[in-house]
Amino acid sequence: MECKVLDITINSAKGLQDVNLFFKMEVYAVVSIQDYNITRDNTCMQITPIDKDRGRNPEWNSPMKFFVNTFASQLSRLTLVVELKADKKFGNKDIGEVQVPIKELLDSFVESNNERSVSYSIITPSGEAQGLLYFTYKFY
Structure with missing residues (x-):
């Protein structure tokens, strides 16, 4: 089983x-890699700090590392999932989600030391596209 390391920095959302x-949103992101052949595994989940200041346009610049099974990714089984949530006193509220096939990230990445910057549309719980998520990544 060949693995690569995915270095990802969740930069911001707009x-x-x-x-x-009534209050400014305090937003954080829950990031995971999901394999559709395996039941959801919460041990591979990482969370950004909460941005308490920027409301609808949060910034985190939060670096993370994941190990990626390249065989599973080439079979289109793996997906990077970024869930955006509002931190609230009486239960967190879902804002939206981004799902990116790992195969898409691997195929568009050029083997080098340079990070690749990308943005993806955020899909709200009602299914509408609203806002963009920005992140950088590289594989090694």
């Missing part, structure tokens, strides 16, 4: 749907 009525 234009999020505001899920708070």
